[in-house]
Amino acid sequence: MITRFAPSPTGHLHLGHALAAAAAHETARAIGGHMLLRMEDIDTSRVREEYYGAIEEDLHWLGITWQGTPWRQLDRMAAYQEALNQLQEIDLIYPCFCTRKEIQAMTSAPQQGDETEALLYPGTCRELSAAEREKNMLIRPGFAWRLHAHKAAAMIGDASFDDLRYGSTRIDANLLGDVVLARKDIGVAYHLAVVIDDAVQNVTHVTRGEDLLSSTHVHCLLQHLLGLVRPLYLHHELVCDHQGKRLAKRHDALSLRSMRAAGVSADEIMGRLRPLLLRNLAAIL
Numbered sequence: 001m002i003t004r005f006a007p008s009p010t011g012h013l014h015l016g017h018a019l020a021a022a023a024a025h026e027t028a029r030a031i032g033g034h035m036l037l038r039m040e041d042i043d044t045s046r047v048r049e050e051y052y053g054a055i056e057e058d059l060h061w062l063g064i065t066w067q068g069t070p071w072r073q074l075d076r077m078a079a080y081q082e083a084l085n086q087l088q089e090i091d092l093i094y095p096c097f098c099t100r101k102e103i104q105a106m107t108s109a110p111q112q113g114d115e116t117e118a119l120l121y122p123g124t125c126r127e128l129s130a131a132e133r134e135k136n137m138l139i140r141p142g143f144a145w146r147l148h149a150h151k152a153a154a155m156i157g158d159a160s161f162d163d164l165r166y167g168s169t170r171i172d173a174n175l176l177g178d179v180v181l182a183r184k185d186i187g188v189a190y191h192l193a194v195v196i197d198d199a200v201q202n203v204t205h206v207t208r209g210e211d212l213l214s215s216t217h218v219h220c221l222l223q224h225l226l227g228l229v230r231p232l233y234l235h236h237e238l239v240c241d242h243q244g245k246r247l248a249k250r251h252d253a254l255s256l257r258s259m260r261a262a263g264v265s266a267d268e269i270m271g272r273l274r275p276l277l278l279r280n281l282a283a284i285l
């Protein structure tokens with residue numbers, strides 16, 4: 001029985017991370033297993049070395065423990081490439097040469113956040129002929145690899161995943177469209193890395209915020225395509241600020257460090273999160 005907390009070392013942990021870490025830790029305790037810590041650090045443009053240590057320090061301060069040395073996804077690029085090759089062999093990914101600007105101009109979907117992935121990709125490069133692809137590979141500076149979602153959906157047929165709060169959920173392979181599985185700048189993307197690592201680390205229970213529920217459709221689709229064991233999910237509510245907006249790294253005043261510096265104790269933080277934790281983990285605790 002294994003859970004994991006998988007932060008990105010791109011900023012200091014805040015109250016929302018404390019909830020996610022506590023959810024993974026409490027779940028591990030309740031199911032008689034242990035929690036792993038995984039640094040999701042593939043976005044090297046935003047990662048800073050100091051945040052790795054700061055994350056461990058903040059978790060220790062909260063009394064949250066994990067087993068073993070934390071994995072760093074940057075050490076795992078070969079495994080992601082292997083999975084990408086596997087998907088390429090069965091013709092389920094295609095190179096995409098579009099820039100973020102081009103995609104924004106092509107789509108009428110409202111932009112959520114700053115990720116190109118948040119835009120439903122209209123599939124422009126999916127339709128390119130082999131000759132056009134070859135030509136683009138020579139003249140365009142770099143390209144991403146995208147999942148051919150329709151084809152993947154047809155391949156897996158009817159399938160579902162289990163979530164301890166949402167119940168059995170039918171996988172909608174087209175929910176996020178042709179997501180990027182390998183970014184042109186780093187050669188991999190979150191969706192692929194997270195699926196491979198959860199499988200290789202034998203994670204049995206994935207607990208994380210409900211903002212990632214739509215991503216779970218993609219993750220379970222990939223698990224089917226790559227023949228991986230599927231974990232059980234629990235998507236919990238998010239911690240919100242006073243205006244009801246979910247916390248982000250820009251809310252520095254609510255970082256655990258700032259709270260600690262202001263004299264807030266770890267017990268007070270855990271006490272504040274307790275009702276939310278009990279309500280969200282009711283199926284486990």
Ligand code: GLU
Nearest residue numbers: 006007008040194207208
């Ligand atoms: N690394 C992601 C984050 O910082 C979490 C991914 C996950 O739990 O699947 O939000």
